[in-house]
Amino acid sequence: MERSFDIIVIGGGHSGSEAAHAAAKLGHKTLLITNNIDQIASMPCNPAIGGPAKSHLVKEIDALGGIMGLAADATYLQMKTLNSSKGPAVRALRAQSDKREYATWVRQYLEATENLTIYQASAQSLIIENNKAIGVVTKLDEKILAKAVVLTAGTFLEGRIFSGDKFESAGRAGEQPSLELSPKLQNLGLRTGRLKTGTPPRIDKTTIDFSNLELAPGDNQLEWFSFLPHRPVRQQYPCHITRTNEKTHEIIMANLEKSPMYSGLVQASGPRYCPSIEDKVVRFDKNPSHHFFLEMESLSSNEIYLQGCSTSLPIEVQWQIVHSLPGLENAVITRPAYAVEYDYFPAIQFKHNLESKIISGLFVAGQVLGTSGYEEAAAQGLIAGINAAHFVNDKEPFVLDRSSSYIGTLVDDLVTKEINDPYRMLTSRSEYRLILRQDNADTRLTPIGRELGLVNDYRWHCFQAKQKRIETELQYLKSVRVPVTKVNKDLEKQKHEPISYKSGAKILLADLLRRADFDYKYLNLTALVDKEDKEHKRLAEKGIHVDGLAYGYELDTMLKYDGYIERQSLQIEDMKKFEKIKIPEGFDFKACELISLEARDKLDKVRPQSIGQASRVGGVSPNDLSVLSMIVKTKS
């Protein structure tokens, strides 16, 4: 039996789900092949979406018409805005999710997506013709043809899981690895490396004594990932906190050499920003305690995720660690912690559209491209799905630049820098943090999503209504003055310092918001604004009425930081000039003798397509760059 599709996506994790959805939504007959349909969008590690920088990715995925934000809003157990007292650039939303409900929600969403077929099978090899991916062969020897293939195999390629000195081949605990694909792709010239990651033990809720544990509740004032209105409001569940102590650290230190990372059994690098508990105890030896969050995994199970306690120590040591923790003295482990080591493809072998540089029509995304995290995987999946669709249609590659989004920053970092440990998104990775905020992801990206064909009429209508309202509110704030005496009354009520003023002085509402000590939450417009005021009347005649700010936080940020935002916008303009200087295809970097040997090597490996991209390749100095620009300009 031979079947044929436009696009085949291998792997139904977070990456594959977004890729398949995007490709199908763009009108292509798409097949999602995955090892186990019941594991679509499963969360093998933390039952949570979002958090610092990751929430930016989720909101960007949503703004472009992807699914992760909708799924997180529909299935949360707790919503919390992190860093709310810090600046707008680092403010981040985190949802603790019901992982079972989340996976079911995504699966049902995909099942209801037009043009998308889901098939449970294991991809064994790719069909390649003239260096072009034209299909997949499954373990049952079925040949399925396609015009493009997206590979999102997660931790499954040559996957091996470890607890102490016990190890077995597996994609993750209880799931078969994928043992054929990686060697076959190596034979085709793709380079692989090894990475590892780990997960903590899960605990039976009924065996934990919560009575003395610190409570960590969600927010009262809910925020959401999706920019669409009418999200379901659900009950919020608190989580709890326990802490390691001297006994825990003694147990870990006494058993350190039993950890496969310390015994040398596992050599691969793990996620730098998600270290195992044994790593934390060794690296931060001055720290007498580390906290663990106890998070519910699902309303339909008793399992608790012990966030912060990722380990690959042997199971008997895991029991000792767990029993040393306050509240967990009699706790029962339901699933042991483990580490997984797997093959990945260093991303510098791929272009900015995530297509292989040597096999055309092969797109790769997610953990298998060297990242860590559901959100990073989903973001790349979306880009790979869109680009596979563009490839099939013979359209220009779709590339988001760094100044547009964290998604653009993620992809650019991956394909221009040699990355040796699982890449996790951080706000510090962006040079345009004040512009790339989570609150304005829709302003930055929904018009792009609309142009691509991923944003439907309903979302577009909601977006336009929001933009209009923001414009109206901004115009209002920039036109209406209120007496300082009235403002001071409000400030007094909030127990804040009054504003010093000359008698009879009025202040522009926008200037009020520009003040560092004044927050949009104090802006009680109904009390402040005199309806008989000339400016108010003039605006009312033009149909501009504002009784309260619907988008206070965004406006507050726009006004408070407008100087910085303008400066970053100028920087972006400058950067775009360099992006526009294209390096011809096939350019011989090795022949540029005036450039340092290291830079020539790195440039040849990465093969940047513009001077802008070349400037971000590690090991390329400003001098190398100016020489390269000169050579490129004289040759073009």
Ligand SMILES: Cc1cc2nc3c(=O)[nH]c(=O)nc-3n(C[C@H](O)[C@H](O)[C@H](O)COP(=O)(O)OP(=O)(O)OC[C@H]3O[C@@H](n4cnc5c(N)ncnc54)[C@H](O)[C@@H]3O)c2cc1C
């Ligand atoms: C042990 C462990 C620890 C983790 N630790 C962290 C962490 O510390 N921090 C963090 O942020 N995230 C962590 N993660 C989360 C996680 O792996 C990813 O970041 C995320 O799930 C990656 O999404 P993905 O879509 O790329 O891959 P996955 O979610 O792994 O999905 C891959 C999918 O591809 C399928 N597949 C693979 N090969 C084939 C094939 N040949 N044919 C058909 N289907 C195939 C699999 O069945 C699976 O459904 C951890 C995961 C594991 C397993």
